[in-house]
Amino acid sequence: MASIELRNITKVYSDAKRKRDLLAIDDVSLTVERNEFLCLLGSSGCGKSTLLNMIAGFEKPTKGTVTVGGKPVDGPGADRGMVFQQANLMPWLPVWENIAFHLRLKGWRKADRRAAAQEYIDLVGLKGFESHYPAELSGGMSQRVGIARALLMNPQVILMDEPFAALDAQTKMDMQEELVAIWQKQRCTIVFVTHSVDEALVLGTQVAVLTSRPGRLRERIELDLPRPRDITSPRFNDHKRHILNLIREEGLQQRQVAAA
Protein backbone atom coordinates (compact mmCIF):
# COMPACT_ATOMS: atom_id res chain seq x y z
CA MET A 1 0.00 0.00 0.00
CA ALA A 2 1.19 3.44 -0.81
CA SER A 3 2.32 5.32 2.23
CA ILE A 4 1.72 8.81 0.84
CA GLU A 5 -0.56 9.74 -2.01
CA LEU A 6 -0.84 13.19 -3.57
CA ARG A 7 -3.66 13.31 -6.07
CA ASN A 8 -4.04 16.18 -8.57
CA ILE A 9 -2.65 18.79 -6.22
CA THR A 10 -3.12 22.38 -7.32
CA LYS A 11 -2.22 25.38 -5.20
CA VAL A 12 -3.23 28.92 -6.01
CA TYR A 13 -2.09 31.84 -3.88
CA SER A 14 -4.22 34.92 -4.19
CA ASP A 15 -2.07 38.00 -4.29
CA ALA A 16 -4.41 40.58 -2.79
CA LYS A 17 -2.01 43.47 -3.27
CA ARG A 18 -1.66 42.96 -7.04
CA LYS A 19 -5.19 41.63 -7.44
CA ARG A 20 -4.24 38.47 -9.27
CA ASP A 21 -3.89 34.80 -8.49
CA LEU A 22 -0.58 33.02 -8.55
CA LEU A 23 -0.54 29.39 -9.67
CA ALA A 24 2.16 27.82 -7.50
CA ILE A 25 1.54 24.12 -8.07
CA ASP A 26 -0.23 22.75 -11.14
CA ASP A 27 -1.83 19.32 -10.97
CA VAL A 28 0.88 17.27 -9.28
CA SER A 29 0.17 13.60 -8.58
CA LEU A 30 2.70 11.55 -6.70
CA THR A 31 2.70 8.35 -4.68
CA VAL A 32 5.36 7.26 -2.26
CA GLU A 33 5.58 3.60 -1.30
CA ARG A 34 6.42 2.36 2.16
CA ASN A 35 10.15 2.45 3.07
CA GLU A 36 10.91 4.57 0.06
CA PHE A 37 13.33 7.50 0.18
CA LEU A 38 11.92 10.06 -2.22
CA CYS A 39 13.81 13.24 -3.00
CA LEU A 40 11.77 16.19 -4.26
CA LEU A 41 14.19 18.12 -6.44
CA GLY A 42 13.56 21.58 -7.80
CA SER A 43 14.83 25.12 -7.85
CA SER A 44 13.70 27.61 -5.25
CA GLY A 45 10.13 28.75 -5.72
CA CYS A 46 8.99 25.57 -7.48
CA GLY A 47 6.63 24.67 -4.67
CA LYS A 48 8.53 21.66 -3.32
CA SER A 49 8.36 22.93 0.24
CA THR A 50 4.69 23.72 -0.25
CA LEU A 51 4.08 20.11 -1.27
CA LEU A 52 5.94 18.92 1.82
CA ASN A 53 3.97 21.29 4.04
CA MET A 54 0.76 19.86 2.60
CA ILE A 55 1.83 16.34 3.56
CA ALA A 56 2.75 17.70 7.00
CA GLY A 57 -0.67 19.37 7.24
CA PHE A 58 0.60 22.95 7.60
CA GLU A 59 -0.91 23.97 4.27
CA LYS A 60 -3.96 22.87 2.34
CA PRO A 61 -4.13 22.33 -1.42
CA THR A 62 -6.52 24.51 -3.41
CA LYS A 63 -7.56 21.41 -5.32
CA GLY A 64 -6.69 17.75 -4.90
CA THR A 65 -6.22 15.39 -1.97
CA VAL A 66 -3.35 14.29 0.25
CA THR A 67 -3.54 10.97 2.07
CA VAL A 68 -1.01 9.38 4.40
CA GLY A 69 -1.48 5.71 5.22
CA GLY A 70 -4.87 5.85 3.51
CA LYS A 71 -6.17 8.65 5.71
CA PRO A 72 -6.72 12.16 4.36
CA VAL A 73 -4.47 14.80 5.94
CA ASP A 74 -6.35 17.55 7.78
CA GLY A 75 -3.69 19.11 9.97
CA PRO A 76 -0.30 18.39 11.49
CA GLY A 77 0.08 15.24 13.57
CA ALA A 78 2.61 12.96 15.23
CA ASP A 79 2.21 10.26 12.55
CA ARG A 80 4.33 12.50 10.31
CA GLY A 81 7.67 13.62 11.70
CA MET A 82 9.14 16.74 10.19
CA VAL A 83 12.72 17.95 10.13
CA PHE A 84 12.92 21.64 9.29
CA GLN A 85 15.55 23.66 7.49
CA GLN A 86 16.35 25.40 10.76
CA ALA A 87 16.26 22.84 13.55
CA ASN A 88 13.50 24.75 15.41
CA LEU A 89 14.43 23.43 18.84
CA MET A 90 12.89 24.80 22.01
CA PRO A 91 15.75 27.00 23.28
CA TRP A 92 14.67 26.58 26.91
CA LEU A 93 14.92 22.79 26.87
CA PRO A 94 18.10 20.72 26.98
CA VAL A 95 18.86 18.31 24.13
CA TRP A 96 17.20 15.30 25.69
CA GLU A 97 14.00 17.21 26.54
CA ASN A 98 13.82 18.48 22.98
CA ILE A 99 14.15 14.95 21.65
CA ALA A 100 11.50 13.68 24.07
CA PHE A 101 9.16 16.67 23.59
CA HIS A 102 6.53 14.42 22.02
CA LEU A 103 6.47 12.30 25.19
CA ARG A 104 6.15 15.41 27.34
CA LEU A 105 3.01 16.25 25.38
CA LYS A 106 1.77 12.73 26.00
CA GLY A 107 2.23 13.27 29.73
CA TRP A 108 5.09 10.82 30.34
CA ARG A 109 7.03 11.15 33.57
CA LYS A 110 10.48 12.71 33.49
CA ALA A 111 12.44 9.52 34.21
CA ASP A 112 10.59 7.63 31.46
CA ARG A 113 11.14 10.46 28.97
CA ARG A 114 14.81 10.55 29.81
CA ALA A 115 15.16 6.80 29.28
CA ALA A 116 13.25 6.83 26.01
CA ALA A 117 15.31 9.74 24.67
CA GLN A 118 18.60 7.94 25.24
CA GLU A 119 18.09 5.43 22.43
CA TYR A 120 17.72 8.24 19.91
CA ILE A 121 20.53 10.31 21.42
CA ASP A 122 22.82 7.35 20.80
CA LEU A 123 21.36 6.75 17.34
CA VAL A 124 22.19 10.24 16.07
CA GLY A 125 25.53 10.34 17.88
CA LEU A 126 24.82 12.97 20.53
CA LYS A 127 26.08 11.01 23.52
CA GLY A 128 27.62 13.44 26.00
CA PHE A 129 25.50 16.38 24.81
CA GLU A 130 22.23 15.31 26.48
CA SER A 131 22.12 18.26 28.86
CA HIS A 132 23.37 20.93 26.48
CA TYR A 133 21.01 23.71 25.45
CA PRO A 134 20.35 24.49 21.75
CA ALA A 135 22.34 27.74 21.95
CA GLU A 136 25.41 25.67 22.81
CA LEU A 137 25.12 23.38 19.77
CA SER A 138 26.60 23.69 16.29
CA GLY A 139 24.32 23.66 13.24
CA GLY A 140 25.01 20.00 12.53
CA MET A 141 24.32 18.98 16.12
CA SER A 142 21.07 20.95 16.15
CA GLN A 143 19.91 19.09 13.05
CA ARG A 144 20.79 15.78 14.70
CA VAL A 145 18.50 16.76 17.58
CA GLY A 146 15.79 17.64 15.04
CA ILE A 147 16.17 14.26 13.36
CA ALA A 148 16.18 12.36 16.66
CA ARG A 149 13.08 14.28 17.73
CA ALA A 150 11.25 13.22 14.57
CA LEU A 151 12.42 9.59 14.84
CA LEU A 152 11.34 9.24 18.48
CA MET A 153 7.69 9.64 17.48
CA ASN A 154 8.16 6.52 15.38
CA PRO A 155 6.16 8.13 12.58
CA GLN A 156 4.94 6.43 9.42
CA VAL A 157 6.77 9.02 7.36
CA ILE A 158 9.53 11.52 7.92
CA LEU A 159 9.40 14.80 6.02
CA MET A 160 12.62 16.72 5.56
CA ASP A 161 12.72 20.28 4.27
CA GLU A 162 16.30 20.96 3.10
CA PRO A 163 17.60 20.04 6.55
CA PHE A 164 21.28 20.17 5.53
CA ALA A 165 21.14 23.31 3.37
CA ALA A 166 22.71 25.51 6.06
CA LEU A 167 25.57 23.12 6.92
CA ASP A 168 29.14 23.25 5.67
CA ALA A 169 30.18 20.74 2.99
CA GLN A 170 31.97 18.31 5.30
CA THR A 171 29.21 18.22 7.93
CA LYS A 172 26.64 17.88 5.16
CA MET A 173 28.37 14.77 3.79
CA ASP A 174 28.62 13.18 7.23
CA MET A 175 24.96 13.91 7.93
CA GLN A 176 23.86 12.47 4.59
CA GLU A 177 25.72 9.24 5.30
CA GLU A 178 24.23 9.02 8.76
CA LEU A 179 20.74 9.71 7.50
CA VAL A 180 21.00 6.85 5.02
CA ALA A 181 22.28 4.56 7.78
CA ILE A 182 19.38 5.57 10.04
CA TRP A 183 16.87 5.09 7.24
CA GLN A 184 18.23 1.62 6.51
CA LYS A 185 18.10 0.70 10.19
CA GLN A 186 14.67 2.18 11.02
CA ARG A 187 12.88 1.23 7.82
CA CYS A 188 10.77 4.37 7.46
CA THR A 189 9.40 6.36 4.54
CA ILE A 190 11.24 9.60 3.88
CA VAL A 191 10.31 12.53 1.68
CA PHE A 192 13.32 14.81 1.36
CA VAL A 193 13.13 18.24 -0.27
CA THR A 194 16.33 19.58 -1.81
CA HIS A 195 17.59 21.87 -4.56
CA SER A 196 20.89 19.99 -4.86
CA VAL A 197 21.13 17.36 -7.62
CA ASP A 198 24.04 15.67 -5.87
CA GLU A 199 22.19 15.47 -2.58
CA ALA A 200 19.14 13.93 -4.23
CA LEU A 201 21.31 11.35 -6.01
CA VAL A 202 23.29 10.46 -2.87
CA LEU A 203 20.20 9.95 -0.73
CA GLY A 204 17.15 8.87 -2.67
CA THR A 205 15.68 5.63 -3.96
CA GLN A 206 13.60 7.88 -6.18
CA VAL A 207 13.99 11.44 -7.40
CA ALA A 208 10.99 13.52 -8.45
CA VAL A 209 12.12 16.48 -10.56
CA LEU A 210 9.78 19.48 -10.38
CA THR A 211 9.55 22.37 -12.80
CA SER A 212 9.17 25.85 -11.45
CA ARG A 213 6.41 28.48 -11.65
CA PRO A 214 4.07 26.73 -11.71
CA GLY A 215 5.42 23.59 -10.07
CA ARG A 216 4.74 20.52 -12.17
CA LEU A 217 6.12 17.02 -11.95
CA ARG A 218 8.69 16.90 -14.76
CA GLU A 219 10.01 13.39 -14.34
CA ARG A 220 10.30 10.71 -11.73
CA ILE A 221 13.56 8.78 -11.74
CA GLU A 222 14.19 5.44 -10.08
CA LEU A 223 17.70 5.15 -8.61
CA ASP A 224 19.11 1.64 -8.34
CA LEU A 225 22.65 2.73 -7.54
CA PRO A 226 24.47 0.63 -4.93
CA ARG A 227 25.11 2.14 -1.49
CA PRO A 228 27.23 3.78 -0.28
CA ARG A 229 26.91 5.87 -3.39
CA ASP A 230 30.01 6.74 -5.32
CA ILE A 231 29.56 10.27 -6.62
CA THR A 232 32.35 9.74 -9.16
CA SER A 233 30.94 6.56 -10.74
CA PRO A 234 29.80 6.69 -14.39
CA ARG A 235 26.23 5.64 -13.52
CA PHE A 236 25.94 8.37 -10.92
CA ASN A 237 27.13 10.85 -13.51
CA ASP A 238 24.71 9.52 -16.14
CA HIS A 239 21.83 10.26 -13.79
CA LYS A 240 23.29 13.63 -12.91
CA ARG A 241 23.73 14.58 -16.58
CA HIS A 242 20.16 13.53 -17.32
CA ILE A 243 18.71 15.58 -14.47
CA LEU A 244 20.87 18.62 -15.25
CA ASN A 245 19.64 18.44 -18.86
CA LEU A 246 16.05 18.43 -17.63
CA ILE A 247 16.74 21.50 -15.57
CA ARG A 248 18.57 23.24 -18.41
CA GLU A 249 15.73 22.60 -20.88
CA GLU A 250 13.35 23.94 -18.32
CA GLY A 251 15.38 27.13 -17.90
CA LEU A 252 15.60 27.58 -21.67
CA GLN A 253 11.85 27.24 -22.10
CA GLN A 254 11.22 29.72 -19.34
CA ARG A 255 13.49 32.30 -20.91
CA GLN A 256 11.78 31.82 -24.26
CA VAL A 257 8.41 32.30 -22.64
CA ALA A 258 9.68 35.41 -20.91
CA ALA A 259 11.14 36.77 -24.14
CA ALA A 260 7.98 36.13 -26.16
Next chain:
Amino acid sequence: MTALSKSWERAVVPVLILAAWEIVSRSGLLPAALLPAPSIVLHSWADWVFGFDETAQANSGRWLADALSSAVRVAAGYGIAVASGVLLGIAIGWWNWVERAIEPTIQMLRPVPPVSWIPVAIIWFGIANKPAIFLVFLGAVFPILMNTIHGVKTADRNLIRAASMMGATEQQLLRHVVFPAALPSIFAGLRIGIGAAWMLTVTAEMVAVKSGLGYVLWDSYYFLRYDLVLAAMASIGLLGYATDALIKLLMSAALHWQHASTLQSREG
Protein backbone atom coordinates in the same frame (compact mmCIF):
# COMPACT_ATOMS: atom_id res chain seq x y z
CA MET B 1 38.55 40.95 38.19
CA THR B 2 38.02 39.52 41.65
CA ALA B 3 34.64 39.36 43.35
CA LEU B 4 35.82 41.72 46.08
CA SER B 5 36.92 44.52 43.77
CA LYS B 6 33.61 44.16 41.90
CA SER B 7 31.49 44.64 45.02
CA TRP B 8 33.72 47.60 45.83
CA GLU B 9 32.77 49.08 42.43
CA ARG B 10 29.12 48.86 43.33
CA ALA B 11 29.67 50.85 46.54
CA VAL B 12 31.59 53.79 45.00
CA VAL B 13 28.66 55.92 43.84
CA PRO B 14 26.46 55.56 46.96
CA VAL B 15 29.42 56.27 49.27
CA LEU B 16 30.39 59.40 47.32
CA ILE B 17 26.84 60.71 47.40
CA LEU B 18 26.53 60.10 51.15
CA ALA B 19 29.87 61.76 51.87
CA ALA B 20 28.99 64.86 49.83
CA TRP B 21 25.62 65.07 51.49
CA GLU B 22 27.12 64.78 54.99
CA ILE B 23 29.60 67.60 54.20
CA VAL B 24 26.97 69.93 52.72
CA SER B 25 24.61 69.30 55.59
CA ARG B 26 27.24 69.93 58.30
CA SER B 27 28.54 73.06 56.55
CA GLY B 28 25.41 74.90 57.64
CA LEU B 29 24.46 75.99 54.12
CA LEU B 30 20.89 74.89 54.85
CA PRO B 31 19.06 74.68 58.20
CA ALA B 32 19.85 71.26 59.71
CA ALA B 33 16.13 70.46 60.08
CA LEU B 34 15.54 70.77 56.33
CA LEU B 35 18.55 68.78 55.21
CA PRO B 36 19.52 66.43 58.03
CA ALA B 37 22.93 64.78 57.62
CA PRO B 38 23.04 61.08 56.75
CA SER B 39 24.38 60.35 60.22
CA ILE B 40 21.30 61.94 61.78
CA VAL B 41 18.97 60.17 59.39
CA LEU B 42 20.71 56.90 60.19
CA HIS B 43 20.31 57.52 63.92
CA SER B 44 16.56 58.21 63.64
CA TRP B 45 16.19 55.30 61.28
CA ALA B 46 17.95 52.97 63.71
CA ASP B 47 15.60 54.07 66.48
CA TRP B 48 12.64 53.60 64.19
CA VAL B 49 13.85 50.08 63.60
CA PHE B 50 15.14 49.06 67.04
CA GLY B 51 13.52 51.59 69.42
CA PHE B 52 16.42 52.40 71.76
CA ASP B 53 16.19 56.14 72.53
CA GLU B 54 12.82 57.40 71.22
CA THR B 55 14.46 59.68 68.60
CA ALA B 56 11.70 58.54 66.26
CA GLN B 57 9.10 59.40 68.91
CA ALA B 58 5.82 57.54 68.32
CA ASN B 59 7.41 55.53 65.53
CA SER B 60 10.22 54.24 67.70
CA GLY B 61 10.70 50.51 67.20
CA ARG B 62 7.79 50.24 64.78
CA TRP B 63 9.72 49.99 61.49
CA LEU B 64 9.21 46.28 60.98
CA ALA B 65 5.45 46.59 61.42
CA ASP B 66 5.35 49.56 59.01
CA ALA B 67 7.51 47.83 56.41
CA LEU B 68 5.48 44.68 56.73
CA SER B 69 2.13 46.39 56.20
CA SER B 70 3.52 48.11 53.07
CA ALA B 71 5.01 44.83 51.87
CA VAL B 72 1.72 42.98 52.36
CA ARG B 73 -0.07 45.56 50.19
CA VAL B 74 2.60 45.28 47.51
CA ALA B 75 2.47 41.49 47.64
CA ALA B 76 -1.33 41.35 47.36
CA GLY B 77 -1.71 43.96 44.60
CA TYR B 78 1.31 42.72 42.70
CA GLY B 79 0.21 39.10 43.01
CA ILE B 80 -3.19 39.88 41.52
CA ALA B 81 -1.51 41.96 38.80
CA VAL B 82 0.89 39.15 37.87
CA ALA B 83 -1.80 36.49 37.70
CA SER B 84 -4.27 38.57 35.71
CA GLY B 85 -1.66 40.36 33.57
CA VAL B 86 0.03 37.15 32.43
CA LEU B 87 -3.19 35.21 31.81
CA LEU B 88 -4.92 38.07 30.01
CA GLY B 89 -1.74 38.89 28.10
CA ILE B 90 -1.45 35.34 26.78
CA ALA B 91 -5.12 35.35 25.79
CA ILE B 92 -4.82 38.70 23.99
CA GLY B 93 -1.59 37.71 22.28
CA TRP B 94 -2.87 34.32 21.15
CA TRP B 95 -6.52 34.77 20.17
CA ASN B 96 -7.28 37.57 17.74
CA TRP B 97 -10.90 37.79 18.84
CA VAL B 98 -9.84 38.39 22.47
CA GLU B 99 -7.52 41.12 21.26
CA ARG B 100 -10.28 42.78 19.26
CA ALA B 101 -12.71 42.53 22.18
CA ILE B 102 -10.47 43.72 25.02
CA GLU B 103 -7.49 45.66 23.70
CA PRO B 104 -9.24 48.99 22.94
CA THR B 105 -10.63 49.12 26.48
CA ILE B 106 -7.23 48.37 27.96
CA GLN B 107 -5.49 50.95 25.82
CA MET B 108 -7.97 53.56 27.03
CA LEU B 109 -7.52 52.65 30.70
CA ARG B 110 -3.74 52.45 30.45
CA PRO B 111 -2.96 56.18 30.09
CA VAL B 112 -5.15 57.08 33.08
CA PRO B 113 -2.64 57.63 35.92
CA PRO B 114 -3.28 55.14 38.73
CA VAL B 115 -3.11 58.03 41.21
CA SER B 116 -6.21 59.58 39.64
CA TRP B 117 -8.12 56.51 40.74
CA ILE B 118 -7.58 57.40 44.41
CA PRO B 119 -10.93 59.21 44.95
CA VAL B 120 -12.84 56.39 43.31
CA ALA B 121 -10.82 53.77 45.16
CA ILE B 122 -11.62 55.40 48.51
CA ILE B 123 -15.33 55.58 47.71
CA TRP B 124 -15.37 51.94 46.63
CA PHE B 125 -13.06 50.42 49.21
CA GLY B 126 -12.95 52.86 52.14
CA ILE B 127 -9.80 53.72 54.08
CA ALA B 128 -7.83 50.54 54.63
CA ASN B 129 -5.79 47.97 52.77
CA LYS B 130 -8.17 47.53 49.85
CA PRO B 131 -7.75 50.86 48.05
CA ALA B 132 -3.97 50.53 48.37
CA ILE B 133 -4.02 47.01 46.96
CA PHE B 134 -6.26 48.22 44.14
CA LEU B 135 -3.82 51.03 43.32
CA VAL B 136 -0.83 48.70 43.40
CA PHE B 137 -2.67 46.36 41.06
CA LEU B 138 -3.41 49.23 38.65
CA GLY B 139 0.19 50.35 38.63
CA ALA B 140 1.70 46.91 38.12
CA VAL B 141 -0.78 45.25 35.78
CA PHE B 142 -0.20 47.30 32.61
CA PRO B 143 3.54 46.80 32.20
CA ILE B 144 3.09 43.08 32.92
CA LEU B 145 0.19 42.83 30.49
CA MET B 146 1.87 44.76 27.67
CA ASN B 147 5.09 42.79 27.97
CA THR B 148 3.26 39.47 28.06
CA ILE B 149 1.32 40.37 24.90
CA HIS B 150 4.57 41.37 23.23
CA GLY B 151 6.24 38.13 24.30
CA VAL B 152 3.40 35.99 22.94
CA LYS B 153 3.19 37.91 19.67
CA THR B 154 6.90 37.60 19.01
CA ALA B 155 7.06 33.88 19.80
CA ASP B 156 8.75 31.98 16.98
CA ARG B 157 6.07 30.60 14.64
CA ASN B 158 8.40 27.78 13.67
CA LEU B 159 8.51 26.49 17.23
CA ILE B 160 4.72 26.36 17.21
CA ARG B 161 4.89 24.44 13.93
CA ALA B 162 7.43 22.04 15.38
CA ALA B 163 5.26 21.42 18.45
CA SER B 164 2.08 20.88 16.44
CA MET B 165 4.05 18.49 14.24
CA MET B 166 4.66 16.56 17.45
CA GLY B 167 0.94 16.46 18.16
CA ALA B 168 0.47 19.39 20.53
CA THR B 169 -3.08 20.56 21.21
CA GLU B 170 -3.81 24.28 21.44
CA GLN B 171 -3.69 24.16 25.22
CA GLN B 172 -0.35 22.34 25.11
CA LEU B 173 1.01 24.88 22.64
CA LEU B 174 0.17 27.66 25.08
CA ARG B 175 1.67 25.87 28.04
CA HIS B 176 4.73 24.23 26.53
CA VAL B 177 5.70 26.66 23.76
CA VAL B 178 4.04 30.07 23.94
CA PHE B 179 4.43 30.61 27.69
CA PRO B 180 8.12 29.65 27.90
CA ALA B 181 8.82 31.59 24.70
CA ALA B 182 7.18 34.69 26.20
CA LEU B 183 8.91 34.30 29.57
CA PRO B 184 11.86 36.66 28.88
CA SER B 185 9.37 39.41 27.98
CA ILE B 186 7.13 38.55 30.92
CA PHE B 187 10.07 38.96 33.30
CA ALA B 188 10.85 42.37 31.81
CA GLY B 189 7.24 43.30 32.64
CA LEU B 190 7.51 41.86 36.15
CA ARG B 191 10.54 44.03 36.88
CA ILE B 192 8.89 47.22 35.67
CA GLY B 193 5.73 46.22 37.53
CA ILE B 194 7.40 45.77 40.92
CA GLY B 195 8.77 49.31 40.77
CA ALA B 196 5.32 50.66 40.01
CA ALA B 197 3.90 48.56 42.83
CA TRP B 198 6.12 50.20 45.47
CA MET B 199 5.45 53.66 44.09
CA LEU B 200 1.73 53.18 44.39
CA THR B 201 1.72 51.57 47.81
CA VAL B 202 3.51 54.61 49.16
CA THR B 203 1.19 56.98 47.30
CA ALA B 204 -1.88 55.18 48.60
CA GLU B 205 -0.51 55.17 52.14
CA MET B 206 -0.01 58.93 52.02
CA VAL B 207 -3.66 59.46 51.20
CA ALA B 208 -5.90 56.53 51.93
CA VAL B 209 -4.27 54.39 54.62
CA LYS B 210 -3.15 54.97 58.20
CA SER B 211 -0.15 52.65 58.32
CA GLY B 212 2.93 51.67 56.39
CA LEU B 213 6.10 53.42 55.25
CA GLY B 214 4.22 55.93 53.08
CA TYR B 215 2.03 56.91 56.01
CA VAL B 216 5.07 57.44 58.28
CA LEU B 217 6.65 59.52 55.52
CA TRP B 218 3.67 61.80 55.15
CA ASP B 219 3.01 61.98 58.88
CA SER B 220 6.65 62.92 59.57
CA TYR B 221 6.38 65.67 56.96
CA TYR B 222 3.51 67.24 58.95
CA PHE B 223 5.74 67.22 62.04
CA LEU B 224 8.72 68.53 60.06
CA ARG B 225 10.72 65.40 60.85
CA TYR B 226 12.76 65.44 57.65
CA ASP B 227 15.15 62.89 59.09
CA LEU B 228 12.28 60.39 59.26
CA VAL B 229 10.99 61.44 55.83
CA LEU B 230 14.40 60.59 54.41
CA ALA B 231 14.60 57.37 56.44
CA ALA B 232 11.22 56.35 55.03
CA MET B 233 12.35 57.16 51.49
CA ALA B 234 15.50 55.13 51.98
CA SER B 235 13.47 52.23 53.42
CA ILE B 236 11.20 52.19 50.39
CA GLY B 237 14.21 52.31 48.08
CA LEU B 238 15.87 49.44 49.91
CA LEU B 239 12.76 47.28 49.93
CA GLY B 240 12.16 48.00 46.24
CA TYR B 241 15.76 47.07 45.52
CA ALA B 242 15.39 43.85 47.51
CA THR B 243 12.20 42.76 45.75
CA ASP B 244 13.72 43.55 42.35
CA ALA B 245 16.77 41.49 43.30
CA LEU B 246 14.44 38.64 44.22
CA ILE B 247 12.73 38.82 40.82
CA LYS B 248 16.12 38.96 39.11
CA LEU B 249 17.11 35.84 41.01
CA LEU B 250 13.93 34.08 39.91
CA MET B 251 14.54 35.28 36.38
CA SER B 252 18.06 33.96 36.13
CA ALA B 253 16.85 30.61 37.47
CA ALA B 254 13.96 30.45 34.98
CA LEU B 255 15.91 31.80 32.01
CA HIS B 256 19.24 30.05 32.63
CA TRP B 257 18.97 28.65 29.09
CA GLN B 258 19.53 32.16 27.73
CA HIS B 259 22.92 32.59 29.33
CA ALA B 260 24.94 30.99 26.55
CA SER B 261 23.47 33.25 23.89
CA THR B 262 22.98 36.68 25.45
CA LEU B 263 24.98 39.56 26.85
CA GLN B 264 24.04 38.51 30.40
CA SER B 265 26.73 35.86 30.29
CA ARG B 266 29.34 38.61 30.36
CA GLU B 267 28.34 39.45 33.92
CA GLY B 268 30.40 37.54 36.48
